Amino acid sequence: MAVLPMKRVLICALNQDRKPILEQLQRQGVVQIEDSALEDDIFTKQDRSEAQTAFRKNADMAARALAVLDKYAPQKKDLKTLMNGRRKMPVKVYEEHVQKRDQTMQVCRKILSLEKERAENAAALPKLKTQMVALESWLSYDLPLDYDGTKATTVFAGTLPSAVTLENIYRQLAEDAPQAEKVDVQIISTSQVQTCIFVVCSNSDAAAVQDALRRRNFSKPPATSVNPAEAMKELQQKSQQLQSTSVELEKQLKENAVNRKEIEFAVDYYHMRADKYEVIGRLSQSKRTFVLQGYIPAKNAQRLENWLESQFDVIVEYTEPGEKDDIPILLQNNGFAEAVEPVVESYSLPGKGEMDPSMLVACSYYILFGMMLSDAAYGLIMLIGSGIALKKLKDMSEGLRKTLKMFFFCGISTTVFGFLFGSFFGDAVNVIATTFFNRPDIRLPALWFEPLNRPMKMLVFCFAVGILHLFVGLGAKFYMYVKNGEIWDGICDVIFWYMMVGGAIAFLLSLPQFTSMMGLTFTLSAQAGKIVGMIALAGMFGIILTGGRESRNWGKRILKGLYGVYGITGYLSDILSYSRLLALGLATSVIATVFNKMGSMLGNSVGGVIVFIVVFIIGHTMNLAINALGAYVHTNRLEFVEFFGKFYDGGGRPFEPFAVHTKYYKIEEDDSE
Amino acid sequence: MNNMGVFFALLGAVLAALLSGIGSAKGVGMAGQAAAGVCTEDPSKFSKVLILQLLPGTQGIYGLLIAFLTMTQIGIMGGSANISLVKGLLYFAACLPMIIVGPISAIHQARTAVASIEMVAKKPDQFGKAMIFPAMVETYAILALLISILAIFGISGLKM
Numbered sequence: 001m002a003v004l005p006m007k008r009v010l011i012c013a014l015n016q017d018r019k020p021i022l023e024q025l026q027r028q029g030v031v032q033i034e035d036s037a038l039e040d041d042i043f044t045k046q047d048r049s050e051a052q053t054a055f056r057k058n059a060d061m062a063a064r065a066l067a068v069l070d071k072y073a074p075q076k077k078d079l080k081t082l083m084n085g086r087r088k089m090p091v092k093v094y095e096e097h098v099q100k101r102d103q104t105m106q107v108c109r110k111i112l113s114l115e116k117e118r119a120e121n122a123a124a125l126p127k128l129k130t131q132m133v134a135l136e137s138w139l140s141y142d143l144p145l146d147y148d149g150t151k152a153t154t155v156f157a158g159t160l161p162s163a164v165t166l167e168n169i170y171r172q173l174a175e176d177a178p179q180a181e182k183v184d185v186q187i188i189s190t191s192q193v194q195t196c197i198f199v200v201c202s203n204s205d206a207a208a209v210q211d212a213l214r215r216r217n218f219s220k221p222p223a224t225s226v227n228p229a230e231a232m233k234e235l236q237q238k239s240q241q242l243q244s245t246s247v248e249l250e251k252q253l254k255e256n257a258v259n260r261k262e263i264e265f266a267v268d269y270y271h272m273r274a275d276k277y278e279v280i281g282r283l284s285q286s287k288r289t290f291v292l293q294g295y296i297p298a299k300n301a302q303r304l305e306n307w308l309e310s311q312f313d314v315i316v317e318y319t320e321p322g323e324k325d326d327i328p329i330l331l332q333n334n335g336f337a338e339a340v341e342p343v344v345e346s347y348s349l350p351g352k353g354e355m356d357p358s359m360l361v362a363c364s365y366y367i368l369f370g371m372m373l374s375d376a377a378y379g380l381i382m383l384i385g386s387g388i389a390l391k392k393l394k395d396m397s398e399g400l401r402k403t404l405k406m407f408f409f410c411g412i413s414t415t416v417f418g419f420l421f422g423s424f425f426g427d428a429v430n431v432i433a434t435t436f437f438n439r440p441d442i443r444l445p446a447l448w449f450e451p452l453n454r455p456m457k458m459l460v461f462c463f464a465v466g467i468l469h470l471f472v473g474l475g476a477k478f479y480m481y482v483k484n485g486e487i488w489d490g491i492c493d494v495i496f497w498y499m500m501v502g503g504a505i506a507f508l509l510s511l512p513q514f515t516s517m518m519g520l521t522f523t524l525s526a527q528a529g530k531i532v533g534m535i536a537l538a539g540m541f542g543i544i545l546t547g548g549r550e551s552r553n554w555g556k557r558i559l560k561g562l563y564g565v566y567g568i569t570g571y572l573s574d575i576l577s578y579s580r581l582l583a584l585g586l587a588t589s590v591i592a593t594v595f596n597k598m599g600s601m602l603g604n605s606v607g608g609v610i611v612f613i614v615v616f617i618i619g620h621t622m623n624l625a626i627n628a629l630g631a632y633v634h635t636n637r638l639e640f641v642e643f644f645g646k647f648y649d650g651g652g653r654p655f656e657p658f659a660v661h662t663k664y665y666k667i668e669e670d671d672s673e
Numbered sequence: 674m675n676n677m678g679v680f681f682a683l684l685g686a687v688l689a690a691l692l693s694g695i696g697s698a699k700g701v702g703m704a705g706q707a708a709a710g711v712c713t714e715d716p717s718k719f720s721k722v723l724i725l726q727l728l729p730g731t732q733g734i735y736g737l738l739i740a741f742l743t744m745t746q747i748g749i750m751g752g753s754a755n756i757s758l759v760k761g762l763l764y765f766a767a768c769l770p771m772i773i774v775g776p777i778s779a780i781h782q783a784r785t786a787v788a789s790i791e792m793v794a795k796k797p798d799q800f801g802k803a804m805i806f807p808a809m810v811e812t813y814a815i816l817a818l819l820i821s822i823l824a825i826f827g828i829s830g831l832k833m
Contacts, residue, residue, distance in 0.1 A: 006746055034755060103797065215821065341803070345801075346799075346801025346802070347802070455822060455823060455826050456823070456826075459819075459823070575811060576816070579815070579816065579819045580812070580815045581818050582819065582822075583735075583815045583818045583822070584815070586732060586738070586822060587731075587735065587738055587818075588739055590738045590742060591737070591738065593733065593741075594737070594741050597750070624726070626730070626731075629724060629727055630731055631727065633724075633804055633808050634808060634811075636801065636804060636808070637805055637808040637809070637812075640801070640805055641805065641809070
């Protein structure tokens with residue numbers, strides 16, 4: 001349970017070995033490579049961003065090709081593959097795939113061009129559709145639409161807006177172009193929005209007739225060089241062709257799905273290469289050698305050195321990190337505590353000189369979560385669900401595994417508290433016995449007490465847990481002071497507070513008014529009350545005198561000390577904050593009770609049983625989901641705000657080793673070094 | 674007039690569920706819009722923003738809880754609903770913290786949740802912190818809930 005000690009590592013080797021060394025380092029994933037500070041006449045850094053960009057571009061192309069494949073040949077995604085994460089790949093297969101990478105990129109390019117063609121095709125179809133719709137009203141016209149007449153006549157076809165009758169058209173023509181005599185108009189088709197007409201007139205009248213029609217918003221039809229029926233046929237053929245090409249293209253795309261694995265590999269491979277080139281940019285290089293600097297967990301140091309020196313001409317040098325170094329943080333804990341590492345990480349990793357709080361967080365986290373959810377059945381569901389997932393799915397990511405483990409432990413604690421407080425799907429045992437078996441005497445007895453009946457007792461219990469939690473936090477602060485050799489600060493900032501807060505609480509317990517209000521069965525004697533009161537006062541004076549000890553000026557110092565004492569209000573609100581344990585615990589059981597009651601409303605009948613089962617399943621699923629979420633959020637809050645507030649600041653930098661950050665495959669060394 | 678007791682008690686219960694429910698509905702709605710916006714850009718953040726969206730929903734549940742507790746105590750859910758006017762008014766008063774604090778805290782929590790959703794959209798790794806900000810607001814809903822619960826249980830013990 002600790003922050004792993006780190007060492008600074010410096011590797012100096014020949015440029016000819018650079019590629020194998022970096023590749024092996026990447027696969028081992030134990031070194032975090034830092035920007036090398038070494039830069040002078042001999043050693044320079046190379047800018048490799050161009051190569052890096054090229055690789056990222058390839059990776060991006062492969063990823064896009066995959067997205068296309070997902071569209072046409074979607075993969076079945078069940079929960080198991082989703083949870084399992086990356087697949088394993090032996091080094092041998094890896095090498096084979098590397099050989100084929102250019103081919104794979106060809107395939108990607110082809111997939112993308114096929115998809116582009118298909119998209120253009122798909123865009124062309126609606127265009128054809130509109131053309132066809134426009135032609136439909138001209139189907140009975142047997143001249144090409146752009147036919148403009150014979151020697152002596154002018155012909156024009158076109159549409160008038162809205163439905164118009166033939167008489168109307170003639171009348172309008174007579175009004176607007178009285179001089180035109182030889183005009184023949186035929187209606188090709190009429191619909192509500194337009195009338196398609198065809199006009200023949202002598203060449204001399206053409207201008208006047210056209211002018212007259214234009215005033216009525218006459219417009220030209222879509223031009224076709226053949227007659228509409230034939231044009232229509234052409235369009236239909238074209239669209240059929242487009243459709244069949246689309247189908248063909250889709251088929252081709254689907255066929256390419258056999259290459260999915262290679263393409264997935266390409267995504268991984270090019271990301272890896274890009275990462276490597278990023279690292280190369282951080283190295284200092286001379287003509288024939290390069291220098292690599294970074295951090296490595298101390299436990300891996302010896303092995304790396306042996307391994308490198310056995311294969312290459314190389315100098316590996318380890319140094320202890322100095323005071324000023326910003327050492328990256330890697331946590332290591334046993335199975336019980338590592339489950340809450342993601343929680344600690346999501347707050348912040350331990351800063352310089354801070355301890356790893358995982359163990360303390362783990363102990364309290366499970367208890368607080370259990371008290372908030374506090375239903376044995378819900379606990380068992382969580383326990384079994386996460387247990388099965390942990391057992392069945394071996395390849396899931398580290399973070400997911402830890403989180404599942406956390407829920408496993410939370411499930412245990414929830415089950416325990418559920419039995420202590422006599423809650424199993426709320427009061428389901430009693431409701432089922434009463435409704436369906438007419439035995440109201442059967443109920444699940446609480447091993448300790450039922451909070452719903454004695455909320456005051458539960459509240460006091462919550463406060464007691466809270467005080468303990470806070471004091472453990474203070475204790476952790478003291479431990480850190482002692483570890484850093486600042487015992488006097490430890491006494492001022494922790495011991496005095498223990499005295500003041502602890503003494504004040506004990507003093508309250510000696511007041512009969514207070515204990516009767518809290519429903520406690522015991523009261524400390526007045527004698528003891530006096531003593532603890534003195535201790536509290538001593539603690540208070542200690543804080544007044546030392547709270548501002550960084551100030552030289554005594555007046556300032558006392559004022560700061562007084563302000564420090566004011567911090568006791570913070571303790572009051574911290575302790576009260578633990579009342580959420582009661583409120584959320586009650587929320588779970590009361591809502592469960594509501595659903596049980598709703599379910600049992602139809603009484604003991606066939607319909608009643610069915611309704612009960614339906615309401616029971618839906619209701620309890622919802623209750624579990626919402627209250628598990630609530631318990632999770634508020635446990636985090638109690639840990640982050642109340643608990644960490646006492647001793648933990650965080651601010652550490654996570655250890656991010658140069659490693660294989662792949663999405664699909666996990667490359668396995670066959671020689672298990 | 675003396676049998677108006679049960680009316681005031683029920684009024685308190687119903688208002689607690691009603692107003693807290695409205696507050697939560699509004700709150701979850703606000704947060705949901707922000708969450709949907711984030712999901713259009715990046716569907717993989719769905720689970721994270723969903724949790725943040727749900728946070729302002731708890732007030733509605735607390736309101737339901739108070740309503741249910743009151744209704745069982747006054748005998749609306751089976752039993753004799755015969756309580757004195759004073760006791761009825763006391764139940765009404767007991768529900769007040771939830772009636773008032775519930776909806777207001779839900780909406781303020783929702784505003785914080787929206788901000789947190791934006792935070793997760795930009796920095797998904799800061800989810801742990803983003804979750805705490807709305808949870809801070811919820812504290813006051815929980816305190817109100819606590820006082821309402823304690824008062825309701827306290828009243829049922831009184832002989833009036």
